[in-house]
Amino acid sequence: MPRRAGAPEVNAGSMADIAFLLLIFFLVTTTIETDAGLDRMLPPIEPPETDVVIKQKNIFQVNINKNGQLLADGELIQLVQLREKAKEFLENNGDGTCAYCSQGKKDPSSSDNPTKAIISLKNDRETKYGTYITVQNELVGAYNDLRNREAMRLYKRKFTDMEAEYLKQETSATTKERLKEELTRIQDMFPQKLSEAETSSSTATAGN
């Protein structure tokens, strides 16, 4: 048979081997991890211009000492109780203006309504970071529990799920628009007022 004109075909048999080699390299170096954590906003450094007077009963003071013990509103409590305590405080509804605080106890010595309630967190310089995160987690959890409950009632789904969908990049613009409206409504019901005071200085002097 006479040979046809034209270049002979390149042997592509080793292509798979080369590709495999590269594939294995990238497989090994890949870390598909998205970091996750507790989002917090720090207070701005300049103090607010007008000194707002906050009633003592609207503040839920949480203190963590260096041994990891917890003082909430003047009571020594266990960490597991903190979430319930915080929820109780937030939806206490002392002045009766909060229509959606279904489980509020209306205790006159606790918070007026959720928009006024402030949780203040104070820690010692020697507090372990792990303990601090647990406390933060419980306080954020208290807010999330209440918000989830309201979102279930109004939109039949969890607040945290809605928020996750809103933050996703794949979500379409129209859905985001709608979600944002719904999220803001629920956030306004239970605004997250979590103040972090500077760490106590009493031990700072003792430590040095």
Next chain:
Amino acid sequence: MSKFNKKKGAGDVPAVNTASLPDIVFMLLFFFMTVTVMKDSTVKVENQLPNANEIKKLEKKDRVITIYVGAPTREYQKVFGTEPKIQLNDKFANASDVGDFILMERAKKPQELQNVLTTSLKVDRNANMGLISDIKEELRKVNALKVNYTTYEGDAFMNIKQ
């Protein structure tokens, strides 16, 4: 042709066609190539993050500045001691350097991202809050107010045991 027929006669299963194998492998290769993020700094501190369950994901990687805190790992303990330290990029630093670091990192980002940056604090669970408070104070000074206490997903009460 008769040459091939001879082999068939032995009752063998025909060989699987592997012509599309490179295509499949290439597809996988491109997938991994696009999702790979090369680590840009080695962590020189102990970094056992605490657990939490009320967490949010940090979606956009290009908007995150990371600060590591923890006790230096064994190979660095001779030089830097065993007290928790701050690691910025590849260097150990003091709390007072955090502000400058944030400003520098912020300047590297494109203009439109500079106001939406999040600072991810990757802190070892055994670090003390004093150091964290110092960092927070520095962050407030440079107006980097959005922080994320990066944690593992898990039961938060695991942090207290041990």
